[in-house]
Amino acid sequence: MEKENCIISLQGVSKIFDGQTVVDNISLDITKGEFVTILGPSGCGKTMTLRMIAGFEIPSEGKILLNGEDITKIPPYKRPINTVFQRYALFPYLDVYDNVAFGLKLKKIPVPQVDKKGNPILDKNGEQVIKMKHLSPKDIDQKVARALRIVDLEELEDRDISTLSGGQQQRVAIARAIVNEPEILLLDEPLGALDLKMRKEMQLELKDMHKKLGITFIYVTHDQEEALTMSDTIVVMKGGNIEQVGSPMDIYNEPRNAYVANFIGESNIYGGTMTAKLKVRFLNHVFDCVDDFPVNEKVDVVVRPEDVILTKIEGKKDQKDICQGVITEKIFKGVHFEYLVEVGKSEITVQDTRNREIGDIVKIDIEPDNIHIMKVDLTVNTFLDAWIDKENRVRISEQPFDVDVTQLLPNSTLDEEGYLIAANGKKYDLNDADVIAEVGLSNIEIIDGYDNGQCNGVIVSIIYKGDHYQIMVRTDEEEEFVVDTMYSWNENDLVSISIKPEDIKLTIKGDIAKYEVQ
Amino acid sequence: MVKVKKVLAQTYIWLVLLLMYLPVLVLIVFSFTTAKQVGQWSGFSFGLYKNLLTSREIWVAVGNTFIIAFTSAFVSVVLGSIGALGSFYSKKKWQSLYDNVTQIPIVNAEIVMALSLCVMFTFIGTYVFHNEIASYWTLLIGHVVLSIPFVYISVKPKLQQMDPSVYEAALDLGATPMQALRKVIIPEIMPGVLSGFLLAITLSLDDFVITQFTRGAGLLSGNSQIETISTYVQSHIAKRPVPPELRALTTIIFLIVVVAVIIITIRNIHKSKQAKVRKGRD
Numbered sequence: 117m118e119k120e121n122c123i124i125s126l127q128g129v130s131k132i133f134d135g136q137t138v139v140d141n142i143s144l145d146i147t148k149g150e151f152v153t154i155l156g157p158s159g160c161g162k163t164m165t166l167r168m169i170a171g172f173e174i175p176s177e178g179k180i181l182l183n184g185e186d187i188t189k190i191p192p193y194k195r196p197i198n199t200v201f202q203r204y205a206l207f208p209y210l211d212v213y214d215n216v217a218f219g220l221k222l223k224k225i226p227v228p229q230v231d232k233k234g235n236p237i238l239d240k241n242g243e244q245v246i247k248m249k250h251l252s253p254k255d256i257d258q259k260v261a262r263a264l265r266i267v268d269l270e271e272l273e274d275r276d277i278s279t280l281s282g283g284q285q286q287r288v289a290i291a292r293a294i295v296n297e298p299e300i301l302l303l304d305e306p307l308g309a310l311d312l313k314m315r316k317e318m319q320l321e322l323k324d325m326h327k328k329l330g331i332t333f334i335y336v337t338h339d340q341e342e343a344l345t346m347s348d349t350i351v352v353m354k355g356g357n358i359e360q361v362g363s364p365m366d367i368y369n370e371p372r373n374a375y376v377a378n379f380i381g382e383s384n385i386y387g388g389t390m391t392a393k394l395k396v397r398f399l400n401h402v403f404d405c406v407d408d409f410p411v412n413e414k415v416d417v418v419v420r421p422e423d424v425i426l427t428k429i430e431g432k433k434d435q436k437d438i439c440q441g442v443i444t445e446k447i448f449k450g451v452h453f454e455y456l457v458e459v460g461k462s463e464i465t466v467q468d469t470r471n472r473e474i475g476d477i478v479k480i481d482i483e484p485d486n487i488h489i490m491k492v493d494l495t496v497n498t499f500l501d502a503w504i505d506k507e508n509r510v511r512i513s514e515q516p517f518d519v520d521v522t523q524l525l526p527n528s529t530l531d532e533e534g535y536l537i538a539a540n541g542k543k544y545d546l547n548d549a550d551v552i553a554e555v556g557l558s559n560i561e562i563i564d565g566y567d568n569g570q571c572n573g574v575i576v577s578i579i580y581k582g583d584h585y586q587i588m589v590r591t592d593e594e595e596e597f598v599v600d601t602m603y604s605w606n607e608n609d610l611v612s613i614s615i616k617p618e619d620i621k622l623t624i625k626g627d628i629a630k631y632e633v634q
Numbered sequence: 635m636v637k638v639k640k641v642l643a644q645t646y647i648w649l650v651l652l653l654m655y656l657p658v659l660v661l662i663v664f665s666f667t668t669a670k671q672v673g674q675w676s677g678f679s680f681g682l683y684k685n686l687l688t689s690r691e692i693w694v695a696v697g698n699t700f701i702i703a704f705t706s707a708f709v710s711v712v713l714g715s716i717g718a719l720g721s722f723y724s725k726k727k728w729q730s731l732y733d734n735v736t737q738i739p740i741v742n743a744e745i746v747m748a749l750s751l752c753v754m755f756t757f758i759g760t761y762v763f764h765n766e767i768a769s770y771w772t773l774l775i776g777h778v779v780l781s782i783p784f785v786y787i788s789v790k791p792k793l794q795q796m797d798p799s800v801y802e803a804a805l806d807l808g809a810t811p812m813q814a815l816r817k818v819i820i821p822e823i824m825p826g827v828l829s830g831f832l833l834a835i836t837l838s839l840d841d842f843v844i845t846q847f848t849r850g851a852g853l854l855s856g857n858s859q860i861e862t863i864s865t866y867v868q869s870h871i872a873k874r875p876v877p878p879e880l881r882a883l884t885t886i887i888f889l890i891v892v893v894a895v896i897i898i899t900i901r902n903i904h905k906s907k908q909a910k911v912r913k914g915r916d
Binding site for chain 1: 800804805807810818822912
């Protein structure tokens, strides 16, 4: 299924590197002239994808087509593709001019041969003889001058690379790539080493440059804001897979799953359940919504902070009728305030232009249109607001589960006081650390009766999946565990659940550095 | 107080310089007198320089020394640089092994290397060639083995300082792997290669132990044992006194080095002032 105007097409591309699958069977078509951003956290395979397009790595499986031609195994120097490298990779012993001229000096172009009178020289088949020739010094000079003008560096052509600032080096790297007039320009986190102000400037300049040159840009970054600002199309990657492809608007407004929503922009994400047609329950309240999902299905709900409407109310009302909470944090952000509102045991981040006070009781309204419901890919139970308690256990819906917290840092250990000691000797206090806990569906054991496991609940649904049952257990704290099991249970059975410590996978929210003990 | 400090610092530097250059100065002064015993002054004369010009023995030794120095330095620079490149592009765990193995000969006593080479050459000569193989070639191998580790350790850091993606950048801009090596990697490691070359020359020039154990007949010495400056001096020291012409010879060598350093310095100053020329521009 080849798209019209598709310049580059990845077809079932995988890359196994040192026994690890870095890129896992991805397919992607990129339209000519587009600004495409591949977005994802480090280690998601985005740079490897770029390197395969550039030709530095050969895919373990799959094909890469350029204008319909298979280039999977063509070496980089034969591809009409140029790269702007992460740390520029400029040639330090050449000055600015010679760096930019490097590609042109190597380039050979076909020149039709003519004799002294200007008549074409023909070979014995009557076709004009064509020789491959280097560009003339004059052509090279003109092209270099033009490229330097585009990046605004014509004054600095005689300077040594080491005397340039980061931003200037960045421009040289871009000039060096675009001077070859590539069909595709690859940019590997090119703005990562610049300060914030430079980065913003360069973002706009790159976008402008893209418009002027009219060639395809493929940009790799982990910065969602950069992606939203510059791209025509964003490709969100995770763990070697493509999670979603779409325009910035699409990805922001209609994220396909909780991962994408979490990665793009600020968002409140909840595990919810469809209670009736076009009704979804989260934050302990049933909201109207516009997405039609089967009743009793577990879903993820995304609410953007700017879409929450707060109204001050006097005194607590019954939770059944309205969704209400208490403001616990307030940050002035210039254009708006950012509030953290505690709703029962959950929290919601809200952006509001009205000045409110901490401690205010507020009613929470969300327009049905602004509640975005996503299908949950039920391969694991994901608990987005788990946290670590004093005894280094993970609290899922306030219930403590024994867990191995050393998985949060490779090669770390626990000392006798319960601090996490990293391989480099740094010490972390994980008490109250916010984490995401993941438990496989088949790693949860259901035990008959209350108080026989780590957590009590009631079975709310049983679905027969052909060779096993998928059972949903709702705990007293309104958290839901989905369990794959061979055994049959009945709805409304009171049960306990138990999870082995090694089956709980933890991911820290944010940077672990904030839990470091000085 | 500050002034005193400055004076002290100055004095210290001059004292160190004096210690370094005083012996050379004494040597230069005594190269202008013909007295056999060092320290005796029998009047100013160019006699030693005259004798030096006519002493065939000494010129043969000088010639041999330089031929060996340059050929062995060239061979070890080529082999050592290729070795550093190969090690740099191999897997991490192998790389540290290579680094350590090449380091051993540097700290090892030279006599061990000399003896083992001598034994090996005798062994190969006896059992493979059924003949004496000690010659210019065995001497060359000896000197190359001596200086390769030094070339390796002066090239390797240059590779490690290099941004590893410059090679890929060159490929990306249209260079074939060979062109990338020639136009990007080699210029980048050139300072290391040059200092490796100079080190190799210096090591070979004043080497005695390995030379003594690996030399055979050949070069300018014709059918007799190859004589270098160091073996020549050694053989004469044994009989005493040291030939006075050597004072003139070392003075000349010292002056050549001084002139070379001055020329290089002047050239560098001149180069940085030169305006850049862009081909293809009016």
